[in-house]
Amino acid sequence: MDLWIIQNGEKIGPIHDFDVRKKIECGELLATTPAWHEGLSAWRPLIEISLFEREFDRPVEDHDTPYASPADDAGSPAPPPLPAAHGLIRRFWARWLDLCLFAGVWWIVLWAIGRDIEAILVNPWIILLQYVPWFVLETFLLHRLGTTPGKWLLGLKVVNDDGSLLSLADATRRSARVLCLGIGFGWSLLAPICQIMAYFTAKRLGRPLWDQTGGHRVIAAPLMQPIHLMIACATSFLPWFFISSGLVWAIISPVCGIMAYLSAKVRGTAAPLQPWRVATFVFLFSAALQLQLIVVIPYEFEAAVKLFPALKEQIEQTPIWHLPKNQ
Numbered sequence: 001m002d003l004w005i006i007q008n009g010e011k012i013g014p015i016h017d018f019d020v021r022k023k024i025e026c027g028e029l030l031a032t033t034p035a036w037h038e039g040l041s042a043w044r045p046l047i048e049i050s051l052f053e054r055e056f057d058r059p060v061e062d063h064d065t066p067y068a069s070p071a072d073d074a075g076s077p078a079p080p081p082l083p084a085a086h087g088l089i090r091r092f093w094a095r096w097l098d099l100c101l102f103a104g105v106w107w108i109v110l111w112a113i114g115r116d117i118e119a120i121l122v123n124p125w126i127i128l129l130q131y132v133p134w135f136v137l138e139t140f141l142l143h144r145l146g147t148t149p150g151k152w153l154l155g156l157k158v159v160n161d162d163g164s165l166l167s168l169a170d171a172t173r174r175s176a177r178v179l180c181l182g183i184g185f186g187w188s189l190l191a192p193i194c195q196i197m198a199y200f201t202a203k204r205l206g207r208p209l210w211d212q213t214g215g216h217r218v219i220a221a222p223l224m225q226p227i228h229l230m231i232a233c234a235t236s237f238l239p240w241f242f243i244s245s246g247l248v249w250a251i252i253s254p255v256c257g258i259m260a261y262l263s264a265k266v267r268g269t270a271a272p273l274q275p276w277r278v279a280t281f282v283f284l285f286s287a288a289l290q291l292q293l294i295v296v297i298p299y300e301f302e303a304a305v306k307l308f309p310a311l312k313e314q315i316e317q318t319p320i321w322h323l324p325k326n327q
Helices: 017-025 050-056 088-112 117-121 124-129 132-144 149-153 168-182 191-205 209-214 226-236 238-245 249-266 275-307 311-317
Strands: 002-007 010-016 034-036 156-160 216-220
Touching (some): 010 017, 017 050, 088 117, 088 149, 088 191, 117 275, 168 191, 168 209, 275 311
Antiparallel strands (some): 002 010
């Protein structure tokens, strides 16, 4: 639970209850320190909040009138609401765009240099550690820019609570926590569990554990109106319909982004998160998945046929184009 306190006449928060306990133990907060959390109608001394009554080794006393804090006397507004875990869905997709782009490049490079793709797919250590290079790169991107390709396209930026960029050490620790706790090294069985746990932790704390622990926050640009968002996503898929006709999708993709942007402008709203970014995001995400599939799909099909022989005929009837297997 997050709280706000008044110390030396200054409103401070949000502070997690764990940190409040530590401050009480260190003598930094007194029983009479005004505090507030969501659900209280007014400021109360810490001793009157049941969560901390044992910290002061005395029973809670009932008061008929609310505690009048210095902030209340000065006519300041009520404490701000607890920070909601804004942008969790956007952060999820930004994260996986970064990972999919890296994975797409990873598999294409391995295929190009003639590595045995089948041997790599069955090597648990390589699969377990394949995302480590990306998180090394992410560390430097967050330190220097505060963002990554996926975050930039979706209007996200990682900063410290005071608005400054992360130090190299802080960015390293954050990336390591995300790799271990956020995506479970990208392992297909562990990643969903880690992400579900991270989601509920973020809902409870107001931000993911790696940001809460490190004192970081994510700044999110406001989303566009839903109609603009749908137009941007839809137009970003247009290039894939023309690939089979021989048109150059690398040229068509920016055109689709411009169409999405103009369509939003025509409707009279200049969204803070430009539609062309969303269109580019969707196209890059689908392209990154395609890059992975054209390398690994023949090996995945072979494994599927071994487990389910009945699939062989169906796969042969609807073949999917892929790069030739390395010999």
